[in-house]
Amino acid sequence: MPVITYREALHQALVEEMRRDERVFVMGEDVGLFEGAYKVTAGLMREFGNKRVKDTPISEQAIIGSGVGAAMLGLRPVVEIMTLNFIMVAMDQIVNSAPKAHYMSGGQVKVPLVVRTPEGAGHQLGAEHSHCLDAWFAHLPGLKVVAPSMPADAKGLLKTAIRDDNPVLFLENLALYTTRGEVPEGEHLVPFGKADVKRQGEDLTIIGLSRMTLMALEAAKRLEEQGISAEVVDIRSLRPLDVDTIINSVKKTNRAIVVEEGWRSFGFGAEVAARIYEEAFDYLDAPVVRIASAEVPMPYSKPLEQAALPSVDRVVEAAKKLAA
Amino acid sequence: METRAKTTREIKAALRRYSKDELLRLHNEMLLIRRFEEKAAEMYVRAKIGGYLHLNIGEEAVVAGAFSALEPADYVFSYYREHGHALARGADPKRVMAELLGKATGLCRGRGGSMHLFDTEHRLYGGWGIVGQSLPQAVGAGIYIDYTGGKEVCLCIFGEGATDIGAFGESLNLASLWNLPVIFLCVNNQYAMGTRFDQASAQEAIWRKSVAFDMYGERVDGMDVLAVRQAMEGAIRRARVERKPSLLEAVAYRYVGHSMADPGLYRTSQEVDAWKQRDPITNFRQILKEAGMIDDRQIKAAEEEVAGIVAGAVEFAESSPYPSPEDLPLDIYAP
Numbered sequence: 001m002p003v004i005t006y007r008e009a010l011h012q013a014l015v016e017e018m019r020r021d022e023r024v025f026v027m028g029e030d031v032g033l034f035e036g037a038y039k040v041t042a043g044l045m046r047e048f049g050n051k052r053v054k055d056t057p058i059s060e061q062a063i064i065g066s067g068v069g070a071a072m073l074g075l076r077p078v079v080e081i082m083t084l085n086f087i088m089v090a091m092d093q094i095v096n097s098a099p100k101a102h103y104m105s106g107g108q109v110k111v112p113l114v115v116r117t118p119e120g121a122g123h124q125l126g127a128e129h130s131h132c133l134d135a136w137f138a139h140l141p142g143l144k145v146v147a148p149s150m151p152a153d154a155k156g157l158l159k160t161a162i163r164d165d166n167p168v169l170f171l172e173n174l175a176l177y178t179t180r181g182e183v184p185e186g187e188h189l190v191p192f193g194k195a196d197v198k199r200q201g202e203d204l205t206i207i208g209l210s211r212m213t214l215m216a217l218e219a220a221k222r223l224e225e226q227g228i229s230a231e232v233v234d235i236r237s238l239r240p241l242d243v244d245t246i247i248n249s250v251k252k253t254n255r256a257i258v259v260e261e262g263w264r265s266f267g268f269g270a271e272v273a274a275r276i277y278e279e280a281f282d283y284l285d286a287p288v289v290r291i292a293s294a295e296v297p298m299p300y301s302k303p304l305e306q307a308a309l310p311s312v313d314r315v316v317e318a319a320k321k322l323a324a
Numbered sequence: 325m326e327t328r329a330k331t332t333r334e335i336k337a338a339l340r341r342y343s344k345d346e347l348l349r350l351h352n353e354m355l356l357i358r359r360f361e362e363k364a365a366e367m368y369v370r371a372k373i374g375g376y377l378h379l380n381i382g383e384e385a386v387v388a389g390a391f392s393a394l395e396p397a398d399y400v401f402s403y404y405r406e407h408g409h410a411l412a413r414g415a416d417p418k419r420v421m422a423e424l425l426g427k428a429t430g431l432c433r434g435r436g437g438s439m440h441l442f443d444t445e446h447r448l449y450g451g452w453g454i455v456g457q458s459l460p461q462a463v464g465a466g467i468y469i470d471y472t473g474g475k476e477v478c479l480c481i482f483g484e485g486a487t488d489i490g491a492f493g494e495s496l497n498l499a500s501l502w503n504l505p506v507i508f509l510c511v512n513n514q515y516a517m518g519t520r521f522d523q524a525s526a527q528e529a530i531w532r533k534s535v536a537f538d539m540y541g542e543r544v545d546g547m548d549v550l551a552v553r554q555a556m557e558g559a560i561r562r563a564r565v566e567r568k569p570s571l572l573e574a575v576a577y578r579y580v581g582h583s584m585a586d587p588g589l590y591r592t593s594q595e596v597d598a599w600k601q602r603d604p605i606t607n608f609r610q611i612l613k614e615a616g617m618i619d620d621r622q623i624k625a626a627e628e629e630v631a632g633i634v635a636g637a638v639e640f641a642e643s644s645p646y647p648s649p650e651d652l653p654l655d656i657y658a659p
Contacts, residue, residue: 025471051471057501062460062494069401069464072449075471077464092454092491097461101450105442106433107655109449141656165658 001182009151009183010040010116010172013158014078016186018048021076024162027054028063028080028116037082038118038177060090064115068097071113071167078162084119084171085129098167099142111167114158118172120211120261124305127297132261134209135268137169138238144192145238147171149213151181153236156190164192173211173261193240197249201231203323204255207246207272209235212259212310219315228323238268246272247279254285255322259310264292289318330548335611338550344617348626350392350549351612354384354605355630357408360417363634364407364424364438368584372642373424377438380408382579385604386511387412389552390479390574393560399465399478400448401458404439405511409481413446421637427644434647435655455516456486459495459508466504466569477505477563484530484573485516496537496571505563507556508571511546513578518590534571546576547602577602 004012018024025048026041032055035042045053056063060081067077081087087094094115101109121130138145144166148154154172161168198213199220206216213234220230233249235241250256256276258269269290276288294308330338339347361379368377380387383405391412394400402409410420415431423430424438431443432451441451449465452458462480469476486492487510499506510530514521522528534541540562544555552574559570577599581588588596612618 054467054502057494057497059494059498061491062463062498065457065460065491065495066464066467066498069449069461070467070471071464072461073399073465073468075468089490092457093460096454096457097452101442102658103655104432104436104440105444105450106431106435107658108432108442108444110658112658144657 001184003180004151004183005177006151006154006179006181007038007040007177009155010158011042012183013155013162014041014044015047017159017162018044018052023074023076024078025052025054025075026078026080027056027067029056029058029082031055031080036080038174040116041080060086061093064090064093065097067113067115068093068101068111068167071111072101072109076112076162078114078116081115081117083129083174084117084133085131087115087117094137094169095140099140102166103142110165112165113167114161114170115168116170116172118174118177120173120175121293121298121305121309122175124300124302126300130298132293134171134238135262135266135271138268142167143239144168145171146192146236147173147210147238148236149176149208149210149234151179152183152188153190153196155183156188157192157236160189160192171210175211179214190236192237193242194237195242195245196234196236197231197245198234199230199232201229201253203229203253204257204319205231205233205249205253206257206259206315206319207233207235208259209238209268210261212261215310215312215315216259218312219319222312222316223319226320228319230319243275243279246275250276250280251283254283256284257289257291257315257318257322259291259315261293261310263295264290265295267292286322289322291315291318329545330551338554339611339615341554342550347612347617350388350553351605351608351618352626352630353388353392353412354549354608355626356417356633357384357387357411358605359630359634360411360637361407363638364421365580365584367424367638373438374426375437375439376404377584378405378582379580380405382599383511383513383546383576384408385549385608386546386552386574386576389549390481390509390556393553393556394479395476396447397476398447399476401462401465401478401480402448402451403455403458403482403486404451404453405483406441406451407438410441410443410448413443413448415441415443415446415448417633417637418640421641422644425641425644426646427641428647429640429644456482456489456491458482459486459491462506463495463498463504466499466506467502469505470502475564477507477560479507479509481509481511483516484510484512484514484521485524486510487530487533488524493536496534496539496569499569500537500539503567504569505567506569507559507563508569509556510571510573512573512575515578515582515590517582517586520590529573531571531573539569539571541571541573543573543575546574547604547607549604549608
């Protein structure tokens with residue numbers, strides 16, 4: 001199987017789906033001539049022309065909102081918001097329009113829209129450009145939210161997202177674009193609502209998503225050297241959430257750590273921990289541990305930024321304490 | 325704000341452009357909206373309708389004039405003051421009233437309510453509750469038409485308050501930049517809740533906001549159904565044939581409060597009465613009478629017909645079942 005980057009996997013998914021279905025088009029800031037701020041859409045304008053690859057002005061409300069409108073009438077827009085940090089100015093369209101149209105219309109309209117955007121910190125981009133707000137969006141019924149950690153999932157989930165008849169927020173991660181992995185050629189679909197056990201283990205479960213899954217895997221490797229066997233569950237899809245895979249793992253290991261890049265309060269870890277308490281309380285040998293970013297606006301200075309973010313060291317330390 | 329009233333000669337010229345049947349249809353359409361809305365207000369006071377209720381009373385000429393110029397294949401994106409829009413688009417009054425009452429037989433099976441009427445059979449795509457929310461969506465409809473090479477146009481209708489939000493500029497810019505067949509029709513009913521438009525907008529001539537986007541703009545008397553119709557015909561031609569958007573400003577007046585909860589303390593009764601003197605239905609009736617196209621007997625017949633439609637809508641809505649609580653999770657996601 002070919003080894004390619006996360007970026008190339010996303011690119012492959014876009015190209016394949018655009019070739020497969022003429023209703024699929026790409027729209028966003030600098031996605032065409034500039035080839036995308038992170039080069040995911042490189043070469044698309046050459047192959048598909050400017051009707052199917054639309055460079056927009058800096059108008060996030062119009063980008064997502066017109067995506068909703070075009071999707072309601074039958075196209076399948078894949079819009080790019082340059083980073084998640086810019087989606088806040090278009091919250092009305094992502095919160096009110098996209099996820100509610102199908103329900104409010106009594107099922108009359110569908111919104112097959114994909115909003116692709118990278119989130120994540122670690123590049124000294126400061127407080128406004130380092131957000132990880134997956135939990136905000138996963139809160140919304142009517143929206144689907146996925147966040148792949150590896151190239152194969154990136155390709156498979158994006159293809160599934162484009163074929164889904166519902167609005168999908170597709171969360172990429174800045175730090176993952178250059179990561180590499182085996183990716184099946186051609187047709188490769190990853191279903192929504194299916195978590196993936198990325199590593200089998202016996203002593204405890206580490207639950208992550210997106211970049212945090214890679215951190216969890218790295219921690220698991222180190223823990224193995226110290227005689228602790230960690231299972232790693234990659235959520236992949238926040239909404240719909242695959243609770244069964246989480247619960248089954250916890251029933252086996254009796255201990256759980258949730259690693260999230262966002263802030264802890266009211267976050268992804270809180271939701272996962274609550275589900276574990278609700279459905280596997282009697283199986284737990286210890287309280288669920290949450291590892292998250294420090295609750296500060298992300299600072300610019302490198303050592304401060306690193307101190308704010310979850311790290312492999314922090315996961316390893318927490319796991320050792322939990323397994324003791 | 326004044327828009328110049330037509331001279332007798334201009335009125336005659338306007339009438340000559342339409343068949344008698346068409347003119348009577350416009351009259352009846354306005355009448356249906358007025359009586360339907362009066363009944364909706366009554367049903368609200370009787371606590372049959374919940375939530376917010378925004379009425380089209382005083383705006384009938386804008387609705388009938390604009391919507392009558394559309395083809396069935398054209399698209400409409402509207403906002404929360406849209407009962408009349410649904411009716412003018414051809415939605416069944418029974419199902420509109422049933423939706424207002426939250427019944428299973430409503431247009432949206434009770435999921436939407438007064439502010440969220442959808443009727444895709446008649447190409448009405450909401451019914452959106454946040455000011456200016458549907459403007460970017462209408463641009464998306466324009467993208468769809470452009471993408472598929474269709475001949476439809478998209479009517480995006482909104483209040484003057486929506487021209488102050490950010491998405492207004494983004495949407496007009498994109499529609500003009502990409503030559504999309506979208507007609508932005510601003511119903512300037514002069515008040516955004518209690519704030520008069522000239523207290524909110526530095527540019528009091530709303531239509532001139534088109535200039536910033538190199539778009540055609542026009543102000544029209546929104547109390548004159550034929551003036552609206554004619555302006556709309558121009559905008560439709562521009563969209564369908566020239567593939568260019570327009571911004572139309574129809575100056576009208578909301579006789580009633582912003583919603584049913586509004587006592588109207590921000591304006592005088594003299595002002596309201598002055599605008600009622602320019603009532604779109606009464607004045608149009610007078611014009612038709614003077615032209616010998618309608619008489620008192622026909623007016624009475626039209627009133628009776630409309631009263632029957634409205635009574636039928638109420639009867640249907642009241643006798644319809646509520647949705648079952650078991651249906652609560654249906655339609656969150658498309659299969």
